[in-house]
Amino acid sequence: MGLFAGKGVLVTGGARGIGRAIAQAFAREGALVALCDLRPEGKEVAEAIGGAFFQVDLEDERERVRFVEEAAYALGRVDVLVNNAAIAAPGSALTVRLPEWRRVLEVNLTAPMHLSALAAREMRKVGGGAIVNISDVAGQRAWARYPVHSISKAGLDMLTRSAALSLAPTIRV
Numbered sequence: 001m002g003l004f005a006g007k008g009v010l011v012t013g014g015a016r017g018i019g020r021a022i023a024q025a026f027a028r029e030g031a032l033v034a035l036c037d038l039r040p041e042g043k044e045v046a047e048a049i050g051g052a053f054f055q056v057d058l059e060d061e062r063e064r065v066r067f068v069e070e071a072a073y074a075l076g077r078v079d080v081l082v083n084n085a086a087i088a089a090p091g092s093a094l095t096v097r098l099p100e101w102r103r104v105l106e107v108n109l110t111a112p113m114h115l116s117a118l119a120a121r122e123m124r125k126v127g128g129g130a131i132v133n134i135s136d137v138a139g140q141r142a143w144a145r146y147p148v149h150s151i152s153k154a155g156l157d158m159l160t161r162s163a164a165l166s167l168a169p170t171i172r173v
Contacts, residue, residue: 002030008075008126010068010119011035012058012111013085015042018134022082024049034071037085058085058111059103068118078122083112083156084134088149101148108152113159120171128170133160 009026013019014035023035027049035042036056046053052074056063072078086108089100116131123129138146139153164173 002028004080005030007031007079008072008077008122009033009080009082010071010078010115011082011084012056012115013037014045014053015039016045019082019084020045022084023051026080027051031080032075032077034067034075036067036071059106061114064111064114065118068115068122072122077126078119079126079129080132081115081119081123081129082132082134083115085111086134086149086152088146090145091147092144093147093151096148104148105152105155108149109155109159112156113163116159116163116173120167123171128172130172131163131167133173135160 004026009031011019011023011033014023015037023033023045027033033049033051034054035046035051036054038055038057040055043053052071054067054070056067058064087104089096089104112133119131133156135153135156138150139157142150160173167173
């Protein structure tokens with residue numbers, strides 16, 4: 001059966017890398033998995049694990065809402081959200097272009113906050129759940145070539161701590 005048998009799991013950035021491995025691991029443990037990615041290759045990952053795929057641009061608020069609503073319907077429940085998707089834009093802290101600044105913060109920080117709020121509503125319907133935010137060392141130590149990524153991950157680290165306080169004890173973050 002598996003540790004997550006029958007649990008609904010949402011994974012962002014599930015088409016490749018860490019997100020793909022996370023989606024596969026949950027599926028092996030019996031979870032019902034819905035993954036999203038901007039890359040259409042995510043459909044192959046979802047098919048291979050018997051999950052659902054949603055092509056989503058995490059910069060778009062409406063697409064984030066659509067993902068959570070349609071995934072909750074497809075899976076029948078939401079128990080876990082894994083905010084894995086992330087991007088980076090090169091440039092110094094003072095030379096990065098404003099559109100890239102906004103895009104990185106939207107995908108790496110705003111989307112996890114928004115998706116967490118949306119998923120938390122679904123988790124409350126089933127008595128609780130868990131939110132996992134994937135960060136990295138960049139949130140603790142600045143990267144000279146990717147400062148916006150570092151800033152976004154530092155923000156994600158604090159979002160994680162704040163959400164843990166706000167959503168406890170029914171939802172673990």
